[in-house]
Amino acid sequence: MFTGYSSLLLLLVSQGLAYTWPDTKVDHLEALLYQQQQYHGSLVGSDVRFCFLTTFDLDKLRAISGRLTAAEWIRVAYHDMATADVEAGTGGLDASISFETDRGENEGPAFNSTMKQLYLSHSAKSSMADLIAMSAVLAVGSCSDGKVWLDYRGGRIDATEAGPLGVPEPHQGLDKHTEIFRKQGFNQEEMIGLVACGHSVGGVHGSIFPKIVPVVDEPGNEASLHPFDSTAVTFDNHVAVEFTQNSTQNALAFGHNKTTRSDHRIFTADGGNLISRMAQDNDFYLATCKNLLERMIDTVPKNVELSGVIEPIATKPDYINIVVNEDGTLFVSGEIRTIQDKAIDRGSRQVVVHLKAADKKISAATTRNGESLPFHENRPSFDWWGFNATIPIAQGLSFDVEIIDDGDSKLETNGGKGFPLQTDIIPQTSKSCSSTTVKGPSTINVTAAVGVSYPSHQIRAVTDLIKILDEANFDSVILSVDIPHAQQNSLVPRIEPTPVDMKKTRVLEGTGYSLYSGSLDFGAAFQGLLSYDVIGRRALGHSISEFNSFDSLRRCS
Ligand code: HEM
Ligand SMILES: *[C@@H]1O[C@H](CO)[C@@H](O)[C@H](O)[C@H]1NC(C)=O
Ligand SMILES: *[C@@H]1O[C@H](CO)[C@@H](O)[C@H](O)[C@H]1NC(C)=O
Ligand SMILES: *[C@@H]1O[C@H](CO)[C@@H](O)[C@H](O)[C@H]1NC(C)=O
Ligand SMILES: *[C@@H]1O[C@H](CO)[C@@H](O)[C@H](O)[C@H]1NC(C)=O
Numbered sequence: 001m002f003t004g005y006s007s008l009l010l011l012l013v014s015q016g017l018a019y020t021w022p023d024t025k026v027d028h029l030e031a032l033l034y035q036q037q038q039y040h041g042s043l044v045g046s047d048v049r050f051c052f053l054t055t056f057d058l059d060k061l062r063a064i065s066g067r068l069t070a071a072e073w074i075r076v077a078y079h080d081m082a083t084a085d086v087e088a089g090t091g092g093l094d095a096s097i098s099f100e101t102d103r104g105e106n107e108g109p110a111f112n113s114t115m116k117q118l119y120l121s122h123s124a125k126s127s128m129a130d131l132i133a134m135s136a137v138l139a140v141g142s143c144s145d146g147k148v149w150l151d152y153r154g155g156r157i158d159a160t161e162a163g164p165l166g167v168p169e170p171h172q173g174l175d176k177h178t179e180i181f182r183k184q185g186f187n188q189e190e191m192i193g194l195v196a197c198g199h200s201v202g203g204v205h206g207s208i209f210p211k212i213v214p215v216v217d218e219p220g221n222e223a224s225l226h227p228f229d230s231t232a233v234t235f236d237n238h239v240a241v242e243f244t245q246n247s248t249q250n251a252l253a254f255g256h257n258k259t260t261r262s263d264h265r266i267f268t269a270d271g272g273n274l275i276s277r278m279a280q281d282n283d284f285y286l287a288t289c290k291n292l293l294e295r296m297i298d299t300v301p302k303n304v305e306l307s308g309v310i311e312p313i314a315t316k317p318d319y320i321n322i323v324v325n326e327d328g329t330l331f332v333s334g335e336i337r338t339i340q341d342k343a344i345d346r347g348s349r350q351v352v353v354h355l356k357a358a359d360k361k362i363s364a365a366t367t368r369n370g371e372s373l374p375f376h377e378n379r380p381s382f383d384w385w386g387f388n389a390t391i392p393i394a395q396g397l398s399f400d401v402e403i404i405d406d407g408d409s410k411l412e413t414n415g416g417k418g419f420p421l422q423t424d425i426i427p428q429t430s431k432s433c434s435s436t437t438v439k440g441p442s443t444i445n446v447t448a449a450v451g452v453s454y455p456s457h458q459i460r461a462v463t464d465l466i467k468i469l470d471e472a473n474f475d476s477v478i479l480s481v482d483i484p485h486a487q488q489n490s491l492v493p494r495i496e497p498t499p500v501d502m503k504k505t506r507v508l509e510g511t512g513y514s515l516y517s518g519s520l521d522f523g524a525a526f527q528g529l530l531s532y533d534v535i536g537r538r539a540l541g542h543s544i545s546e547f548n549s550f551d552s553l554r555r556c557s
């Protein structure tokens with residue numbers, strides 16, 4: 001009885017948990033996934049914005065015809081997951097693939113080339129494993145023209161070494177394949193489905209598998225791509241239709257070499273039942289693929305706890321910067337991202353930020369800075385509204401966002417408590433600097449204002465604060481830099497937080513704040529986003545200013 005009750009309660013609680021800002025496990029991934037291009041665009045999906053886009057070879061510095069980036073991303077995601085053992089709770093989508101590119105079971109240039117395309121977005125809050133999963137979402141979304149949008153969760157952790165062997169290969173028999181998929185957590189029917197879903201876009205390359213398909217001498221097909229079906233750049237059920245009609249050109253089903261006809265063996269393993277249903281009904285095919293591919297990207301080692309499904313956030317602050325002024329005020333600036341709604345005339349929309357500092361309320365008008373657009377019409381677009389304000393120092397600073405459309409006003413309160421501003425540890429970006437080079441010495445020097453820190457419900461005015469407490473309620477203040485370390489046999493660096501003590505350099509008289517500085521020299525082999533945290537340590541629990549970007553720092557001279 002008791003367990004039944006408590007699990008029901010858990011269910012209700014988890015369904016009722018609306019998003020509140022900030023959520024460091026979600027915020028950055030949400031921006032990468034949905035702010036696709038233009039203002040603050042992440043560009044993660046630009047290489048697959050059209051399913052037909054040819055892969056740009058970063059070694060040869062030119063596009064190689066016959067290679068399709070979208071197909072490569074889906075294959076890479078599957079190969080990373082393919083060595084999972086769900087019973088043991090090991091493997092799965094963990095980016096171990098980056099160490100496994102020299103294996104026969106991972107034949108071809110797609111693996112390193114995908115790492116190079118994705119590592120520009122790699123950071124302490126976007127692991128390579130999360131990016132590989134995201135790449136599958138974006139590729140399938142693009143190739144299905146938005147019809148299949150996989151639910152996306154974050155929180156995957158990158159492996160730091162190769163995993164076991166075990167990616168299926170076309171010469172292996174049906175029993176072997178059934179066993180590999182069972183280990184991955186898919187039964188026979190699901191195996192048939194997942195292979196039919198995977199082999200919808202792209203195909204077999206003569207440049208990689210000359211024993212399966214011929215090497216052709218065509219200038220428009222340098223990689224000798226032999227597509228799985230007649231719609232190689234559309235995610236649809238043609239692979240199934242053409243298989244059941246016996247008109248397929250799928251070399252893994254009817255190639256000249258019987259040994260490597262693995263798709264034929266798999267598609268007929270249940271007497272051809274599922275592949276026929278997929279052939280008859282494209283909607284059934286797409287729905288089945290959405291489900292199976294979501295399970296594919298959510299197959300993770302047992303120590304990983306995935307976030308909830310990351311949906312577009314309607315009203316979201318970002319790029320907040322706070323300067324502690326010597327006169328006892330704070331200069332707050334930032335941007336508010338609002339989601340566009342087709343029913344609303346955005347030309348007349350106004351957004352106002354209402355800051356709450358103790359008993360004072362200060363309203364700041366905003367100006368529209370730009371918009372983030374999706375690569376495909378059926379994804380969200382956002383407007384960005386810049387604001388700034390000078391406010392008195394107080395604990396429990398927060399703000400509400402008012403959105404006015406045609407005289408209709410709506411107040412966004414972040415679930416009731418307002419959008420919080422962190423005031424106990426505030427990096428002072430104009431007093432900080434960094435210098436980085438892709439391969440070579442890098443440095444960062446951070447100055448942060450460290451101030452009084454009450455629990456946020458104890459709102460007090462600044463005059464009280466200065467009398468009662470100063471920053472000394474932290475035992476120590478730490479700069480923690482997310483340093484990328486190059487790894488053997490992998491193009492993907494391991495990002496490791498590296499702490500250094502910060503020293504008090506100045507008291508900002510009359511403000512309740514002191515300045516702390518810390519610096520670190522390091523060698524970074526990195527093309528992704530560099531970040532740092534500032535952590536205040538004390539027995540009662542730490543306080544952290546998390547995931548501050550190097551991008552907002554000026555260059556050290
Ligand atoms: C028994 C299982 C499987 C075998 C033996 C197999 C084998 C192969 C082979 C030999 C290729 C040709 C690669 C190339 O020449 O570039 C290929 C391509 C591909 N596979 Fe699979 N595969 C299997 C399952 C899957 C699954 C489950 C997925 C994803 C859900 C998948 C996704 C792809 C994609 C997207 C391509 C096209 C790659 C491109 O055009 O660059 N495969 N597969
Ligand atoms: C057929 O494929 C098998 C497995 O890859 C290979 O050993 C064999 O040489 C191939 N036969 C021909 C005629 O290419
Ligand atoms: C399918 O086509 C292949 C080659 O065109 C042929 O050898 C085979 O007999 C056909 N199978 C059926 C069931 O029609
Ligand atoms: C502050 O906001 C005003 C009005 O939106 C704008 O004109 C000004 O450039 C902003 N100042 C800074 C420093 O961001
Ligand atoms: C870092 O910056 C602070 C404040 O500007 C300065 O006092 C300190 O010397 C700098 N440290 C290094 C190692 O450059």
Ligand SMILES: *[C@@H]1O[C@H](CO)[C@@H](O)[C@H](O)[C@H]1NC(C)=O
Nearest residue numbers: 101102108112488489490491
């Ligand atoms: C991929 O890159 C890694 C790291 O540079 C390298 O060790 C590996 O050999 C490369 N794999 C291929 C297939 O080129």
